[in-house]
Amino acid sequence: MDKTKNILSRRNLYPFYLFAVLLISAAIFYSCEESNIFSDKDDVELGKEIDKEIKADPNFPMLVGHADVKDYVSGIGSYILNNSPRITKKNIYPYNFQVVNDTIVNAFCTPGGFVYVYTGLMKFIDNEATLAGVVAHEIAHAEKRHVTQRITAAYTVNAVLGLILGGNPSMLSQIAANLFVGLAFLKNSREDESEADYYSIQYLRTTKYYPGSITFFFDKIREEQKRKGETPGGLDRLLATHPLPQDRITDANNWLKEISPKPDPTKGLFTDEYQQMKQKLP
Numbered sequence: 001m002d003k004t005k006n007i008l009s010r011r012n013l014y015p016f017y018l019f020a021v022l023l024i025s026a027a028i029f030y031s032c033e034e035s036n037i038f039s040d041k042d043d044v045e046l047g048k049e050i051d052k053e054i055k056a057d058p059n060f061p062m063l064v065g066h067a068d069v070k071d072y073v074s075g076i077g078s079y080i081l082n083n084s085p086r087i088t089k090k091n092i093y094p095y096n097f098q099v100v101n102d103t104i105v106n107a108f109c110t111p112g113g114f115v116y117v118y119t120g121l122m123k124f125i126d127n128e129a130t131l132a133g134v135v136a137h138e139i140a141h142a143e144k145r146h147v148t149q150r151i152t153a154a155y156t157v158n159a160v161l162g163l164i165l166g167g168n169p170s171m172l173s174q175i176a177a178n179l180f181v182g183l184a185f186l187k188n189s190r191e192d193e194s195e196a197d198y199y200s201i202q203y204l205r206t207t208k209y210y211p212g213s214i215t216f217f218f219d220k221i222r223e224e225q226k227r228k229g230e231t232p233g234g235l236d237r238l239l240a241t242h243p244l245p246q247d248r249i250t251d252a253n254n255w256l257k258e259i260s261p262k263p264d265p266t267k268g269l270f271t272d273e274y275q276q277m278k279q280k281l282p
């Protein structure tokens with residue numbers, strides 16, 4: 001009698017075992033940094049699609065004409081790619097660097113290496129090294145595949161929930177579709193930001209630029225926030241996609257300390273060249 005009871009209760013527990021196994025699998029998959037259900041080729045396809053959408057979207061006024069400015073930005077991007085052996089996907093991703101003509105202080109990157117820099121950001125900063133620091137940070141988002149990793153994580157959680165709740169394909173496809181609405185998935189997590197900062201420094205170490213130049217950008221944001229007493233309007237969008245907690249600044253400074261010989265923050269800035277280029281901005 002006791003035996004029967006045990007078997008019965010074990011049977012009743014079966015859904016819970018399944019639930020536990022699924023949750024544990026999801027947790028392992030989720031916590032694995034490299035987990036990504038997309039291939040590099042998928043990243044490129046996704047990036048190309050988003051690039052088309054961006055160019056058709058009046059919210060992203062691409063810079064028209066001004067070949068000198070566009071060449072300057074893509075020149076910095078190509079230079080970093082060619083001089084940073086730590087960037088490993090330069091032959092897999094069709095890296096390109098484009099300019100959005102808007103006052104917003106921001107830059108962003110989509111999967112596959114499509115980097116967009118706003119003229120608002122270019123006017124905001126003081127030297128070429130800072131722009132290189134930002135561009136290297138964006139390259140890191142592509143190299144580390146942050147967007148498709150986030151989609152993978154969201155998709156995995158939803159797929160597991162779907163299995164547990166009995167599965168509902170229409171609900172799942174709805175969730176997948178919603179990930180793309182308003183390019184909301186471009187928002188980076190703190191961890192992604194921190195990793196991109198780290199690699200910005202690493203990528204620039206072998207270039208002519210001061211490797212810690214991303215910190216100049218942080219300094220500018222802090223200055224501007226202090227000066228205006230709050231977050232200035234043009235910075236809202238930047239901080240929406242690139243959160244700037246104090247740890248980002250502290251971390252970047254700590255990583256710089258680990259570099260030997262210590263890089264000189266007064267060298268490799270290219271301020272004069274940059275100021276000349278700034279004159280040409282619309």
Ligand SMILES: [Zn+2]
Pocket residue numbers: 137138141188192193196241242
């Ligand atoms: Zn970022």
